[in-house]
Amino acid sequence: MASLDDLKKRITSVKSTQKITKAMKMVAAAKLRRAQESAEKGRPYSDKMNNIILNLSGGISDIENAPKLLSGTGEDKIHLCVVMTSDRGLCGGFNTNIIKKAKLYFQKILDEGKTLKIITVGTKGFDQLKRVYGDNIIERISFKESKNVNYFDADKVGKTVIEKFENKEFDVCVIFYNQFKNVITQIPQEQQIIPLKTTDEETNSSDDNYEFEPEEDEILSNLLPKNISTQIFKAMLENSASEQGSRMSAMDNATRNAGEMVDKLTIEYNRSRQAAITKELIEIISGAESL
Amino acid sequence: MSEEYSLEIVNPEKSFLLKDDVTEVVVPAYEGEIGILKDHISIISFLKPGIIKVFSKSGEDSYYVNDGIIEFKNNNLSILTSLILNLKDIDKGKISEIQKSAEEELGNSEISDQEKYLLDQKIEVLKSIN
Numbered sequence: 001m002a003s004l005d006d007l008k009k010r011i012t013s014v015k016s017t018q019k020i021t022k023a024m025k026m027v028a029a030a031k032l033r034r035a036q037e038s039a040e041k042g043r044p045y046s047d048k049m050n051n052i053i054l055n056l057s058g059g060i061s062d063i064e065n066a067p068k069l070l071s072g073t074g075e076d077k078i079h080l081c082v083v084m085t086s087d088r089g090l091c092g093g094f095n096t097n098i099i100k101k102a103k104l105y106f107q108k109i110l111d112e113g114k115t116l117k118i119i120t121v122g123t124k125g126f127d128q129l130k131r132v133y134g135d136n137i138i139e140r141i142s143f144k145e146s147k148n149v150n151y152f153d154a155d156k157v158g159k160t161v162i163e164k165f166e167n168k169e170f171d172v173c174v175i176f177y178n179q180f181k182n183v184i185t186q187i188p189q190e191q192q193i194i195p196l197k198t199t200d201e202e203t204n205s206s207d208d209n210y211e212f213e214p215e216e217d218e219i220l221s222n223l224l225p226k227n228i229s230t231q232i233f234k235a236m237l238e239n240s241a242s243e244q245g246s247r248m249s250a251m252d253n254a255t256r257n258a259g260e261m262v263d264k265l266t267i268e269y270n271r272s273r274q275a276a277i278t279k280e281l282i283e284i285i286s287g288a289e290s291l
Numbered sequence: 292m293s294e295e296y297s298l299e300i301v302n303p304e305k306s307f308l309l310k311d312d313v314t315e316v317v318v319p320a321y322e323g324e325i326g327i328l329k330d331h332i333s334i335i336s337f338l339k340p341g342i343i344k345v346f347s348k349s350g351e352d353s354y355y356v357n358d359g360i361i362e363f364k365n366n367n368l369s370i371l372t373s374l375i376l377n378l379k380d381i382d383k384g385k386i387s388e389i390q391k392s393a394e395e396e397l398g399n400s401e402i403s404d405q406e407k408y409l410l411d412q413k414i415e416v417l418k419s420i421n
Contacts, residue, residue: 041304044301045303045371048301049360049371052362210335211332211333213322213325213334213336213337222337233303
């Protein structure tokens with residue numbers, strides 16, 4: 001059994017850890033509010049963009065000549081996966097969940113005999129993937145310096161992706177990120193951005209008589225790269241809100257656990273103190289009796 | 292009959308402006324300025340750097356945009372842009388900053404004619420503001 005001194009030391013150390021986790025929780029909560037706000041504010045832009053593209057692609061007549069970003073290269077051999085994670089740890093299952101989802105997808109791709117290329121955004125993703133998929137990682141991007149998520153960072157990622165697409169380095173591009181639902185739930189998402197998936201058939205054909213200026217295909221070829229940056233930006237916003245939310249609940253749990261541990265240790269400390277006193281008393285009494 | 296329609300301007304960071312009482316919007320479209328009144332035909336177009344003028348019951352507003360896409364449909368005008376500044380409370384320093392980076396880019400010989408044209412436009416507009 002640990003001595004009284006050891007117990008005392010452990011209690012203080014757990015207490016100071018608790019102080020740290022509590023502070024981290026507060027910081028995460030403050031950041032979360034901001035991140036959540038900007039995630040919500042960013043939604044109209046990406047939704048509108050998506051809508052316009054849906055309307056446009058619904059009206060396109062010859063699929064043959066449609067921009068490659070929309071229709072794809074016609075092949076399905078090389079998959080590029082953009083895995084978006086955080087730059088900092090201590091945020092619960094946030095990164096692990098994305099990686100888990102991404103790894104499932106990687107396995108599927110590799111099992112089908114296709115080529116896999118990975119871009120990691122955020123250092124934590126790279127750390128977790130480098131051991132198994134190190135050879136597949138073609139680029140790692142990190143925005144450790146930028147304080148807030150901004151559009152220019154997203155644009156940088158988007159441009160990298162498009163450049164690689166134009167060099168015919170891949171056929172399909174999928175991004176992985178966490179969608180922010182609420183503080184306790186973040187849903188890992190995979191979203192295919194190239195070729196664009198027009199899954200919903202919401203395009204109301206009655207109103208397809210758009211006037212285009214300049215030509216339809218020119219608009220599309222201009223708009224699609226922008227849409228990719230926008231989708232990535234949206235993913236980054238969702239991700240940062242999720243990260244803070246995840247960190248907040250993780251730190252809340254840690255604080256609670258530390259509290260429980262302090263209670264347990266305190267009881268143990270008091271017990272052994274009591275035991276020591278009793279022992280001493282017995283010694284004195286039996287010493288007096290033997291006289 | 293009222294001649295107002297609704298306008299929404301969004302940029303990636305937030306919804307910039309929402310208005311229900313605009314009567315006319317003049318936008319710097321790719322092939323020249325377009326004025327949009329109520330019941331205009333559905334249109335999708337690109338913007339080049341320039342000034343958006345918004346006329347409404349409550350007055351007239353002007354904004355500088357870097358680029359953008361407009362969509363007009365069912366008397367709803369949406370403008371999506373990456374950078375928008377209100378000319379009323381504009382920061383002169385910021386304008387010269389944008390202008391400077393545009394001029395620097397123009398000095399880069401690798402750009403296409405189209406980009407060159409856009410940059411020229413941009414610088415011209417910025418000069419007129421300053």
